[in-house]
Amino acid sequence: MHLCAPSQASRRAGVEHRELRELFVGVEIKVDDLTKSFGKQLIWGGVTLTIPAGEICVMLGPSGTGKSVLLKTIIGLLKPDRGSIVIEGTDLASCSEKELYEIRKLFGVLFQDGAMFGSMNLYDNVAFPLREHTRKSESEIRRIVMEKMDLVGLLGAEDKLPGEISGGMRKRAGLARALVLDPEIVLFDEPDSGLDPVRTAFLNQLIVDLNAQIDATFLIVTHDINTARTVPDNIGLLYHRHLAMFGPREMLLSSEEPVVRQFLNAQRVGPIGMSEEKDADELAAEAGQELPPLPPIPLQLEPSNGISRRSQREPGAWCRENGVTPPPGSFAPAMTMAPGGN
Template sequence: MNDVDTTPVIEVTDLVRVFGKRTVLNGVSFKIHRGETMVIMGGSGCGKSTLLRHIIGAMKPTSGSIKIFGEDITHMDERELASIRRRFGMLFQSGALLASMTVGENVALPISEHSQLSDDDVDQIVKRKLQMVGLTGFEHLKPAEISGGMKKRVGLARALALDPELLFSDEPTSGLDPIMTAVVDKLTLELTRESGMTALVVTHDMTSAFRIASNMIMLGRGSIIAQGTPAEIRSSPNPEVQQFINGEADGPVPLNLSQDDHEHRQHVAPRPLISARGRLSRKMP
C-alpha cells in the first residue's frame, strides 16, 4: 500500500477493436493510477461496455495493449489471466448473482474458491461485506427474493469480497434510490481514499459521476472526446460534452436517428460473453 509505485494500475494504449467492418473502439488510450476513481461516460452504444470487456480480459483487442498492474493482459492465457482476475472485483450491471445460491453463498463464493479460510471466517467476512452495503441479515435469501437494487448491492459486496486492489463497476447506481446511490458512492470514495483501491466506473448517472470521479473520460463513436478532472469536464467547451452532462434532449447528438445512422452509430456487438478465446463461443453445430 505504501510503496511509491508510479506504474499505472491500468494503462490502455491505442486500443482498437473492429467487429466486421465497424470500428467499435478507435485508438483509446488512458492511464489510471492507484487510488484514482476513473469514470467513463458516454451515450448508449458508444463503446463503453466493449471497452470494459476488453479491460477485464473478456474480449481481445484488434490492436493496442492493455496493461493491468503493469502486465499486458492482451496476450495472456487463461491461467495468467486468472491470477490477475483474482486481484480485481467486478460489479455487473445486472448484479449477475448466481440464482441457484443464496445471497450469502454468492458473496462467499470468491472467498471460498480463492482462499483456504475456515467456514467461520468466511461467514464473518460475508457478514461484514453485506453490512458495508446495508444488507445485514439478508444472507439466507435467494437472489430471486430480493429487489433489483439489492441484487446490485449484493453484487458489489461480492466484488469487494476479496478486498480487491481494483474495482470495475458497470453502472453501479442505476436502479438504486438516491439514498442508496449516496451509500454506494460513499463506499467507493472511502475505499479509494482510505485503502488505496482503484476504481473504474462506467455510469450514466451524472450526480454520482461528479461525486466520485477523480478523473473522467467521455467516449463517443469509439474514441475519447473529452478527458480530465470533473472540473475540467464541467467547463469543457465541447458542446457534445455539455449536452451529455446537462442531459439535453437535442444538440450535437441528434435526437432522431435514421436506420442507416443507427447502424453506423450503434457500435454494440451482439454481446460476446465468455472469454474471447473461442473456447466457449457461438452456437451448437
Template sequence: MGVEIRVDGLKKTFGRQVIWEDVSFTVPAGQISALLGPSGTGKSVFLKNLIGLLRPDRGHVWVDGVDVPELREKHLYELRRRFGVLFQDGALFGSMSVYDNVAFPLREHTRYGESKIRDIVMSKMEMVGMVGAEGKLPGEISGGMRKRAGLARALVLDPEIILADEPDSGLDPVRTSYLNQLFADINYETGATILIVTHDIGTARVLPDNMGLLFRRGLVMFGHREMILSSTDSAVNQFFNARREGPIGMSEEKDDATLRSEGNGGRSRARPAPIPPQIMPTNGRPRPYQARPGQWLQSHGVQAPPGSFVDDEGRDWLIDWDRLAGRWQEPPPPPPAPHKA
C-alpha cells in the same frame, strides 16, 4: 493500494461494426474514475476488454506492467484475482443465498477454511450494509440490495482494482446517492483503483476524481473532474449538462446540417453548469487523492462556472474546505482566570 491501468490505442469491432478505435488514456492508481457516454457507445464492452473477457482487435491494456490482451488463459485467471467486478445487474446466482454468493470467490480462488471465509464475508457484508440479509435468496431482496451484495462479492478478495458496470442502473436517486457514498467510503478504506462505467451524469458530477466520454466510436476526452465539467467542447458540454443542443442526437450523432442549424461547432455556446462539491467519505475526511475544490481550475487558469462548489446547505467549499475536510479545529479554550485570594 490500487494500481494504474493504462489503455493504449485500443480498437474493438464486431464484424463490420466499429465499436471504438484508438482509445488511449490512463486510469490513475488509487483514484475513482468514471467512463460515460450515450447508450450504445461500448462502455460495457470496454470493461470486458480490461479484464480479458473480450480481446481488442488492436491495442494494449497495461495493468501494473502486464499487457492483458497478450496473456494466456492461466495467467489471465491469476490477474483477474486483482480485480473486483460489479456487474450491471449484480449477476448473483439465483439458487444461492446472498452469503454463498459473496463467499463464492473465496471458495473458488483460496483454500481458506469456512471459519475464515465467514469472517471475511461478514466483514464485507457489514461494509456494504447487508448484515441480516445473508440468508436470503437474490429474488427475495430489492434491486439496490442485489447491487450491494454484488459489491460485497467484488470486495472479498481485497482487489486492487474495482470495476463497476452501471451500478446505478435501475436505482432511484436516493439509492444511487447511497451507493455513491459507499464507493467513496470504500476508496477511502481500501485505496483501490475504482473505474465506474455509467451514463448517469448525477453520479459523474459528484463522485469521481477523473472522468471521460465515449462518443463517435472513440474517446472524446478524459481527465480531471473539474477539467471535464468546465469544458466547452460541444459533446462534453452537451452530455454533462444534459442539453439537447450539440452533436449527440436521439439515437446517434447529428448530421452536419442539423448542427449548422443549431450554430454549434466544435465549441458549445452554452456555459457549463456550476460544478458541485465532490462527495466526501462518511467520516468527513478527504480520500488520499481527493483534491481541494477548485485546485485544478486555479492551476490551469480556468474560471469556475458561477455558483460552483456551493452545497445544498449554502456552504462554499472553496472557503470552508479546511473545516469541511476535518482539518479545522476549534481554538483552545482560554486559560482560567487567576484565582484571587
C-alpha cells in the same frame, strides 16, 4: 433492512485496514491506442488513457458507444484488435492465459444486475469466490463474508434469497461479492441502473466510502450525470467510436468542448442526437442557438467519516493550476446539497 453507510465498527476497521495498507494504493491501468471491432463494426479506436492507482474514474457515453465492451476488454474478457492494456507490467492484450488468470485476481466486478445466483442465499453468493478460488476454512470465510456484508450495510440479510430483496440491496450484495478477494481494481457496470435517486445517492456514498477504505482503483460505467458530476476524480467520455475526452473531473465539468458540454449537462443542443450523431440539417437548425451557461461545478462527494480519500484534491485545485475560471457558483458549500450529493 436499512440502506446505510458502513457502521462505525467497519469504519474503524477500515481506518486500521488503511493504516495497514499504507504502501498499497490500488494499481494503475495504462491503456494505449486500444481498438476493438466486431466483424466490420468498429466499436472504438485509438483509446488511450491512464487510470491512476487508487482513483475513481467514471466512463460516460451515449448508449451503444462501447462502454461495456471497454470494461470487458480491460478485464481481458474481450481481445482488442490493436493496442495494449498494461497492469503491473503485464499487457492483457498479448499476455498468456496463465498471466491473464493471475492479473484477473486483481479485479472485482459489480455487474449490472448484481449477477447473483438466484437459488443461493446472499451469504453463499458472497462466499462463492472464496470457496472457488481460495482454500480458506469455513470460519475464515465466515469472517470475511460478514466483514464485507457489514461494509455494504447488509448485515442481517445473509439468509435472504436474491429474489426476496430490492434491486438496491442486490447491487450491494453484488458489491460485497466483488470485494471478497480484496481486489486492487473494482469495475462497476452501471451500478445505478434501475435504482431510484435516493438509493443511487446511498450507493454513490458507499462507493466513495469504500474507495477511502480499500484504496483500490475504481472504474465506473454509468449513465447518471449526477454520479459523474459528484463522485469521480476523473471522467472519460466515449463518443463516435473514440474517446472524446478523459481527464480530471474539473477539467470536463468546465469544458466548452461541444460533445463534453452537451453530455455532462444533459442538453439537447449539441452534436449528439437521438441516434448518436445529428445530421447536417439538424445541426444547421441549431446554428446560432445560444447555449445555456455551464452550471456550477459541484463539490466532490466526500467519505462519510470526514477523512479524505488519498486521491481527493482541494475543490478548484485543477482549475487554479490550469488557469481555468470555473463557472460562477462552483464549489459553493451549498453545492454538497445538489441532488444526489447527499
